Amino acid sequence: MAHRPDAEAPLLGKPDAASPPARRNKYPFFCAVLASMTSVLMGYNVAVMSGAQIFMAEDLGISDAQVEVLSGVINIYSLVGALLAGWTSDRLGRRLTIVLANVFFLAGPLAMALAGGYAALMVGRFIAGVGSGYALVIAPVYAAEIAPASSRGLLTSLPEIFINTGVMLSYVSNLAFSGLPVHLSWRVMFAAGVVPTVFLAAGVLTMPESPRWLAMKGRVAEAKAVLDKTSDTPAEAEQRLLEIEAVVSSGGRSSEGGGGAWKEVATRAGVRRVLAIVLTLQFFQQSSGIDSVVLYGPRVLAMAGVTSNTLLLSLNVLFGVAKAGSILIAMALADRVGRRPLLLASTGGMTASLLVLGSLFAAFAGAKDDAAVAAVSVAAVVAFVVAFSVGLGPLAWVYSSEILPLRLRGQGAGLGTAMNRVMSGVVTMTFISLYQAISMAGAFYLYAAVAAASFVFVYACLPETRGRSLEDMEELFHTK
DSSP: OOOOOOOOOOOOSOOOTTSOOOOOOSHHHHHHHHHHHHHHHHHHHHHTHHHHHHHHHHHHOOOHHHHHHHHHHHHHHHHHHHHHHHHHHHHHOHHHHHHHHHHHHHHHHHHHHHOOSHHHHHHHHHHHHHHHHHHHHHHHHHHHHHOOGGGHHHHHHHHHHHHHHHHHHHHHHHHHTTTSOHHHHHHHHHHTTTHHHHHHHHHHTTSOOOHHHHHHTTOHHHHHHHHHHHSSSHHHHHHHHHHHHHHHHTGGGSGGGSTHHHHHHHHOHHHHHHHHHHHHHHHHHHHTSHHHHHHHHHHHHHHTTOOOHHHHHHHHHHHHHHHHHHHHHHHHHHHHHOHHHHHHHHHHHHHHHHHHHHHHHHHSTTOOSOHHHHHHHHHHHHHHHHHHHTTHHHHHHHHHHHHSOGGGHHHHHHHHHHHHHHHHHHHHHHHHHHHHHHHHHHHHHHHHHHHHHHHHHHHHHOOOOTTOOHHHHHHHHTOO
16 A cells, blocks of 8 residues: 655675575664554554544434545645655654654544544545555655665565554554444544654654665765664675665655656656556455445445444454454565466455355345344455455556566555555545445446456466576567
8 A cells, every 4th residue: 555665775795605594683674663653553543434434424414425535535645745745854864754644644633533524524634645645655665765675675574564453453443442332432543643653752762764865865874874773784784875875965866756757657668558557456456445445344244244333343343453463464475485476366356255145145135133144244345355465466566566677666666655545535435426326236247357357457468576686587579
């Protein structure tokens, strides 16, 4: 759910074969974890509507149309924060931008918790959406810039893991506070997301500033001090500083700084192909309906015959655990099995599970208290979530960042992120209207058709990228 920023170039040269391996520095890991905790708040604020909407509708009398707008519009609003994040982080620094994101995550949920009607809820959702956009960009930027080469892959994947941890925690919050009186339950669900922001913002101020940002501002001595603390060896710190200074000094000549990137898109077939792959991957990632399950899981299962609110919210926690856990599996397998096999297995599994879910609704529409139908529906939803999260979910971002040439990565990743958020907003803001128009079975058959199309796209258009160098990638996609 978050685009991967450029990291510094890999270290030049090879270590002496006779020298013992350097001990891995744990300090940048803790810094990246703290920065990435902002992504937990993003995941929490996006997904807390899943259970809260049950009680909001009962308390405030908001309609289904208003529920689906409130649920999905945060993804559209996040584009505002994402567009502002680069400008803000270049002027205020990475740390203060993370603090600013936390301010939005304090004000937005607080406004939601105190809201007395639909208009106030929309204001709160807008504020939280801007914070989500900031978190989407700044957490992976800081993690990439603070990390040494030995742990850059792990640390830049932390925001993705933490977003899904936030989703899971929002489901736990839905369940934990569901027993409160209706007029309090949903308000406490939103308010629970406010408390961590103060402590997190304070913790972020104890972190070092990004060495790349310090070097951009001419504060080279401070950048060197940070690199000494965050590198595995003094030699690596020195090498990273040289690389950062080289990148900063050549920044004005990069295609990312002007119109050169768009000229390449217009004139180079290979570049157009790569950009089309990035946009299509992000389109399929969201249009196959994953966020309909993330935000409307209880509603789907209620229509499948589960009648207890407590059981519905408990099953939502199960979905959250399955989603977060499966991403860890994808991380473990991506460099062993390869991107293409995981993407094919993922899209194939998504298609099969969505077909099963659609067929259940087609065959047993209106069934109440049918334990067998409910159980198979739960299994199909879990299978869909797992299939998505071991492949298309995380690997759409990984594959996109690998195939974009470094000189075009800023614009390409930004366009991919915009496609992802817009499609997420469209899917979540239309789901209730969609199933009311064509039935729940029809909605899941439609998502299954999209997932099947994504399988064909992966099979026909995506070569394997595992183990390929940047030079190989540019040869493969003809982007040199």
